[in-house]
Amino acid sequence: MRTIELNKRQEQILQIVKGDGPITGEQIAEKLDLTRATLRPDLAILTMAGYLEARPRVGYFYTGKTSSQLIAEKLRKLKVRDFQSIPVVVNTNVSVYDAICTMFLEDVGTLFVVDESAVLVGVLSRKDLLRASIGKQELTSVPVNIIMTRMPNITICRKEDYIIDVAITLIEKQIDALPVVKETEKGFEVIGRVTKTNMTSILVNLTEDEIL
Ligand code: ADP
Numbered sequence: 001m002r003t004i005e006l007n008k009r010q011e012q013i014l015q016i017v018k019g020d021g022p023i024t025g026e027q028i029a030e031k032l033d034l035t036r037a038t039l040r041p042d043l044a045i046l047t048m049a050g051y052l053e054a055r056p057r058v059g060y061f062y063t064g065k066t067s068s069q070l071i072a073e074k075l076r077k078l079k080v081r082d083f084q085s086i087p088v089v090v091n092t093n094v095s096v097y098d099a100i101c102t103m104f105l106e107d108v109g110t111l112f113v114v115d116e117s118a119v120l121v122g123v124l125s126r127k128d129l130l131r132a133s134i135g136k137q138e139l140t141s142v143p144v145n146i147i148m149t150r151m152p153n154i155t156i157c158r159k160e161d162y163i164i165d166v167a168i169t170l171i172e173k174q175i176d177a178l179p180v181v182k183e184t185e186k187g188f189e190v191i192g193r194v195t196k197t198n199m200t201s202i203l204v205n206l207t208e209d210e211i212l
Helices: 008-020 025-032 036-048 067-077 096-106 126-133 163-173 196-207
Strands: 052-055 059-062 089-091 110-114 120-125 177-184 187-195
Touching (some): 008 025, 008 036, 008 052, 008 059, 025 036, 025 059, 036 052, 067 163, 089 096, 110 187, 120 126, 120 177, 120 187, 163 196, 187 196
Parallel strands (some): 089 110
Antiparallel strands (some): 052 059, 110 120, 177 187
16 A cells, blocks of 8 residues: 555645545546546545545545554554464474474474364463473473463464454563464364564565555
8 A cells, every 4th residue: 555655646636635625536637637537546546545535426535644544544454364374283292392393394483282183272482492491301201281381371363353452462461472263162273373473574564565
């Protein structure tokens, strides 16, 4: 979405609508000495971006919203399902050693632990595994369920939740990731993960003129 940089003609249109709105596309075209067809893409962009509002049979209004208000509005609408990543899960009886290998191989910072019915039972962070590694135990014989953070203390989210709520939760709970879950009769099935990396890519998208 082009929230930040408008071209010269779009700026001119905004000024006209700001001063003379409500005004029809035809009238704007006249003022700029252009055809209605030439203006159509610019009007579409300004309307989609939220600077202008179009009312049938009345014309265009200036919404008075600033770029940052428009960005905030877009951000508040983003859902988990549009940004979630694939989850990496391990079984509850794998060893701490194998969990560490999985974390390296899969290149993730958080593993979700599931039971034999694929139901979420725990979370393993990098520091959970580091902590276990500096103890005296034999890492190949300690199962992850001894050291994981377990249900019901796991913070979860669902794919239809808002990304901004997940971001707030990550900060409040001081954690790096949430499992995206689906409720089944046995418990929560893990269908995705949302991490601080997902949040960083949203920030980058914002600067890249992409439709959020
Ligand atoms: P690290 O421990 O590597 O800094 P986190 O900040 O994500 O990584 O984890 C901090 C602690 O919170 C760990 O003990 C971890 O098991 C736990 N944890 C991580 N994610 C969750 C979650 N979604 N729900 C509950 N606890 C979690």
